[in-house]
Amino acid sequence: MPLASRHLLGLEGMPKEDIQLILDTATSFREVLERPIKKVPTLQGKTIVNLFFESSTRTRISFELAERRLSADVVNFSADASSVRKGETLKDTARNIEAMKIDMVVIRHAAPGASHFLSNVIKSNVINAGDGAHEHPTQALLDMYTIREKLGKLDGVRVCIVGDISHSRVALSNIYGLKTMGAVVSVCGPKTLIPREVEKLGVNVFYNVDDALKNADVLNVLRIQLERQDRTFFPSTREYHQYFGITRGRLKNAGKPIVIMHPGPINRDVELSADVADGEASVILQQVLNGVAVRMAVLYLLGTGS
Amino acid sequence: MSKMKILLKNGRVIEPSAGIDAVSDILIVDGIIEKMGARLSGGKDVQEIDLKDKIVAPGFIDMHVHLREPGFEHKETIETGTLAAAWGGFTAVCCMPNTSPAIDDASVIKHIAERARSVNDGLVDVYPVAAVTMGREGKYLTPMMELVEAGAVAFTDDGAPVESADVMRRALEYASMLGKPIIQHAEEVSMTKGGVMNEGFVSTALGMQAMPPIAEEIMVNRDIRLAAYAGARYHVAHISTIGSVESVRSAKRKKMPVTCEVTPHHFTLTDESVRSFDTNTKMNPPLRTREDVEAMKEGLHDGTIDVIATDHAPHSYDEKQVEFMYAPFGIVGLETALGLAITELVHKNVLTLVQLIEKLSVNPRRILSLPLIKFGEGEKANLTLIDPECEWIVDTQKFKSKSKNSPFDGWKLTGKAIGVFNKGYFLPT
Numbered sequence: 001m002p003l004a005s006r007h008l009l010g011l012e013g014m015p016k017e018d019i020q021l022i023l024d025t026a027t028s029f030r031e032v033l034e035r036p037i038k039k040v041p042t043l044q045g046k047t048i049v050n051l052f053f054e055s056s057t058r059t060r061i062s063f064e065l066a067e068r069r070l071s072a073d074v075v076n077f078s079a080d081a082s083s084v085r086k087g088e089t090l091k092d093t094a095r096n097i098e099a100m101k102i103d104m105v106v107i108r109h110a111a112p113g114a115s116h117f118l119s120n121v122i123k124s125n126v127i128n129a130g131d132g133a134h135e136h137p138t139q140a141l142l143d144m145y146t147i148r149e150k151l152g153k154l155d156g157v158r159v160c161i162v163g164d165i166s167h168s169r170v171a172l173s174n175i176y177g178l179k180t181m182g183a184v185v186s187v188c189g190p191k192t193l194i195p196r197e198v199e200k201l202g203v204n205v206f207y208n209v210d211d212a213l214k215n216a217d218v219l220n221v222l223r224i225q226l227e228r229q230d231r232t233f234f235p236s237t238r239e240y241h242q243y244f245g246i247t248r249g250r251l252k253n254a255g256k257p258i259v260i261m262h263p264g265p266i267n268r269d270v271e272l273s274a275d276v277a278d279g280e281a282s283v284i285l286q287q288v289l290n291g292v293a294v295r296m297a298v299l300y301l302l303g304t305g306s
Numbered sequence: 307m308s309k310m311k312i313l314l315k316n317g318r319v320i321e322p323s324a325g326i327d328a329v330s331d332i333l334i335v336d337g338i339i340e341k342m343g344a345r346l347s348g349g350k351d352v353q354e355i356d357l358k359d360k361i362v363a364p365g366f367i368d369m370h371v372h373l374r375e376p377g378f379e380h381k382e383t384i385e386t387g388t389l390a391a392a393w394g395g396f397t398a399v400c401c402m403p404n405t406s407p408a409i410d411d412a413s414v415i416k417h418i419a420e421r422a423r424s425v426n427d428g429l430v431d432v433y434p435v436a437a438v439t440m441g442r443e444g445k446y447l448t449p450m451m452e453l454v455e456a457g458a459v460a461f462t463d464d465g466a467p468v469e470s471a472d473v474m475r476r477a478l479e480y481a482s483m484l485g486k487p488i489i490q491h492a493e494e495v496s497m498t499k500g501g502v503m504n505e506g507f508v509s510t511a512l513g514m515q516a517m518p519p520i521a522e523e524i525m526v527n528r529d530i531r532l533a534a535y536a537g538a539r540y541h542v543a544h545i546s547t548i549g550s551v552e553s554v555r556s557a558k559r560k561k562m563p564v565t566c567e568v569t570p571h572h573f574t575l576t577d578e579s580v581r582s583f584d585t586n587t588k589m590n591p592p593l594r595t596r597e598d599v600e601a602m603k604e605g606l607h608d609g610t611i612d613v614i615a616t617d618h619a620p621h622s623y624d625e626k627q628v629e630f631m632y633a634p635f636g637i638v639g640l641e642t643a644l645g646l647a648i649t650e651l652v653h654k655n656v657l658t659l660v661q662l663i664e665k666l667s668v669n670p671r672r673i674l675s676l677p678l679i680k681f682g683e684g685e686k687a688n689l690t691l692i693d694p695e696c697e698w699i700v701d702t703q704k705f706k707s708k709s710k711n712s713p714f715d716g717w718k719l720t721g722k723a724i725g726v727f728n729k730g731y732f733l734p735t
Contacts, residue, residue, distance in 0.1 A: 012511070089628055111629035112513045113583035121627075132631065133513035172513050195510035196518075231499070 002305035007119045007126040008298055010135035011177040019177060023145050025297035026290070032069070033293055043072035043303045047102040051094065051118075052078045052129070053109040058264055058288065059129050059139070063106050066295035072303070075102070090114065091121045098122045104303060107131070125302045133167045138298060139263055140173035142291040144181060146283050147218055149290065150259050155182035160212045162246065163222030163271055164193045164233070170263045174220060175201050188212035189244060192233040209244050213254040220261045221246050224271045237270045247273040251281065259283055311335050312732060313348040317357030317691070321364055321681045322664045332362065334687045337730025341683060355725075357691065361659060364679035365397030365688035365728055366666040368640060370464075370543060370567060370615035373399070373432070376417065377406025382620040382708045384421040387640070388430035390618075390707035393735045394640040395690045395723025398431040399618075400674070402464045403442065410437040410448040412456035419457055429731050433459045433674065438477045438488060442466045447477055454484050459674045462489035464543060465590070467525060469495060471532060478538035487539040487565070487673060492525035492550065493517070493591070502631055504592040508577040514630070517592055523549035530557045530564055541673060542566035544617045546591040548601040555610040565673050566605075567613035570639060570646035571713070573602040579713060585626040585633035586713040589619065603656045612669040614662075616643045620709030638707050641700075642714045648694050648721025659694065666690075691725040698722055 003018050011019070032040055048067045052060055060076070067074045077097070088096075094105065104125040107115050112134035119126040130136040148154055159178055165171045165187045178185050179202050186204035187194060199205055206212035213219070224244075226237055234240055251258055260272070260282045268274045277284060314332040319342075321327075331346035332339055348354065368391060374382040382390075384401075391399045401418060403409035409418070415434045422432035436458035440446045442465070450461060461481055467490060468474045474488070481488050498517040503509050505516030526542055530553060533540035545551060545566040557564040571589065576596050579587040587593060605611035619636025626633050647666070651657040657665070667690075671678050679688045700717045702710035725734045 089624070091627055109629065111631035113630045116583045117629055131513075133515075135513070169513060172511070196505055197507040198510050200507045201511065 003301050006302065006305060007115070008137050008302060009115050009119060009126065009128045011137045011140055011173045011180070012135065014177070014180065016180050019141070019144070019181060022141055022294065022297050022301060023148060025301060026145050026294045029296040029300070030290065030293035032296070033289065039069050039071060041071045042300050043067070043070040046104065046303050047073045047075065048104045048106065048299070049075045049077060049097055049102050051097070051105055051107045052076070053107070054130070056108050056130070059108065062288070062291045063129060063295055066292050066299055069292070070296055070299055070303070072299070090118065094118055094122050098124055104299070127298060127302065130169050133169050133172070135173045135176070136169040137173050137177070138291070138295050139170050140177040141298070142287055142294040143174055143220060143261060143263070144177055145290045145294050146261065146287045147259065149286070150283055151217065154178065156184065157218060158184045158186070158216050159218045159220060160186045160188055160206070160216035161220045161222065162188045162209065162212065162244065163224050165189055165198065165222070166193045166195045167228055168222050170220070170222060175203055186212060186215060190234050209246070210250060210253065213250060213258065216258060218259040218261060219246060220263070221272050222263065223265060223267055237267070241270050245269070245271055245273060246276055248275050248279070251276065257281060261287055264288070311348060311352040313346060313352050313354045314362060315354055315356050317360050317362040319362045319681060320660055320663050321679070322660050323668045323678050324680065326681055327660060334727065337687055337727070339681065339683055339685050339687050342681065359695065360724065361692040361694060363663045363690045363692060364667045364681070365726065366395050366644070366690045367398040367400070367670045367676070368396045368616050368618065368643065369400040369613060369670040369674065371399040371401055371618040371640065372404060372620065372636070373401040374620060375405065375421065376414070380622050384418065384432065385425035386706060386708040387618070387620070388422065388432065389426050390638070390640040390705060391430045392426065392726050392733050393706045393723070394642070395644045395692065395726060395735070396430065396640065397688050397690060397726050397728040398433060400433045400435050400459060402435055402462065403437040404465045408437045408442050409434055409458070410440050410442070412449070412452050415453060415456040415458060427729065427731050429726070429728050429733060431728065433457070433676065435460045435462050435489065437461065438463045438468055439473060444469050444473060447480060450480055450484060450486070454486060458486070459676065460487050460489050460541070462491065462543065464489065464491045467491050467493045467495060471528060474529060475532050475536055478533050478536035478540065482536060482538035485675060487541045489541045489543050490525065490529050491543050492522050492529065494521040494524045497521040502588060503580050504577045504594050506577060506595055508580060512580065514580070517590070519547040519549065519594060519598070522547050522591055523553065526550045526553050530562065533564060534562055539563040544569050544572065544591055544615070545605070545611065546572045546594050546602070547598050551601045551605040551610055555605070555608070558610060565612045566610070567615040568602050568606065568611045569615060569617045570643045570650070571637060573599060573606065574646055574650050575713065583630050584713060585628065585630055586637055586711050588630060588633050588635055589617070589637055590635040603651070606651060606665065607656050612665065612673065614643065614647055614665045615670070616640055620707055621711050622709060626711050636711070638705065638709050638712050640707060641705050642712060642719070644692065645698065645700070645719035645722050646714070649719045652694060653720055687727045689727040690723055692721065693724045694721045696720070696722050696724070
């Protein structure tokens, strides 16, 4: 059964069965990754272009590994969006690359909706690898895969996303995906980093991290940046760590096991103390491994669909 | 376009300022109303137009138009912009000073006036609105007296709000000597930096940087206080939020000389439209919420909102064919304004036709101290003919405007202009 859409632009509105299908398919590829020879011929002859208009290490490598392990031909394009903007438009760049006969495009871009725009101007399958603070669907899928792997289910699991919700594509995709799968989602952070009316997305809002911990089985801790667009949203990283940082002491006070996730890269001892990041409750490296399997699943389902 | 004897038969003539609302024939000879009355007949050489169930209104004026010339002729020119205006039912437009160079010098006004006279037989009157500050940079006042003498009808730094309260105060004081209003694009820019849409649930759901509605409201409130202090006239351009409308309503209750305008898109569309990532839903002020749209209608209905103006902002196809974040703000409006107003306001009982005509002709002329258009024998014929029941489909490719950036392509509207008269010329549209 193919996916409802021929693109993966976001998890908002994606049917539950499609998410289920991707996660189940990822289980098979996860098994492939444990083999001595981690390569299957599934996408042999398909050409995939990774269009990265924003710097990214792990997402780009993860996609590239996934593509190569499916035996696709891979081309990488990296550029700073602003410098490209001065010369060629996204539409022209994409159309020129497409003219060379390609099959799929993976795009990372600073502008929300950039992947939607791309899907309107080219014929290839488009996979959103992050569009500004909008969506990052494969990250949320790998997060859900990891939660399911760890806790055996998603339905009813209480997940709290902690940190800069306003500027996070990870937060939005997680909210959309987890809500669809029946999880109970909350967000926590200083009010200055919680977008307005976020509760209308069906999430609980906490400004006190200890309260949030009491109501969570899983914490998805987001990277925090002091400055964004020359504006500051909280007083200092020191204060942030003191009042919102996830520390061993806080977890102990919560009095129950809580799974710790982080999409990376981690600011050690800012949003997450180093001992928690490396501790027994952390599944951060599993997330990274699962990311390859989930991306293989997405590429496979879109690349072999009608 | 033709210059001849024309007899308008059976039209419903509405001129709100004189309280006229009656069916009457009008004989126009060489651009002058020669006769009005029942059952007029012309001669052999008279062109008769039957206007049964149609409206004859005083010529409409759009007081917020970007003609883009000089400087941005790839988007629009005075020729294409005024033709679009005529097709939309407007016999006059005010052109905004966001040109290059800006309208901060009498020579620019003279250039515009000369171009306006020489295109489309001068069918559409062009009234320049000059900049408040030099280069629209918010620092030094423009030579307002000289600009008024050259033909400026008001002042604005449109697109660039006058940020400094002190500069705004002096601008209001200075303009008040001339009896001219300051028109403000009300936006507290420290709060809107980087914003591309309204801040609210939809911007949260799309992860877009956003402009909070209070950024407009704070500026409207500040300016109303400043205008009162300076004893000056203040006009809010493209008002868009509940709070702004409330502020203007309360200022009017206190008899302050504060007026405002709303665009058709702000009484028709909400920020939900942005979910399409269509760059033709990107404008400044941004599309707001359903509640704001309702407040616009309420403000129009109770008279708080004086004027309907389009903020016609042409951009070329390529300029809008980019990521939402990078697209320029603005949409064209001249050729859909009347259709949207009749469809959304008249047919939905927000305004009567008489009230609509007030907001498209009488009120803007009063705000700008332009002579009102009279119906009477010997008066110049400056008219807009309307078919309020005509159903039509918006096709942007047929626009006379050089640019087609409209979110209303394919919309089915009821009501449109069927012709305009001005300066002795008739353009059936």
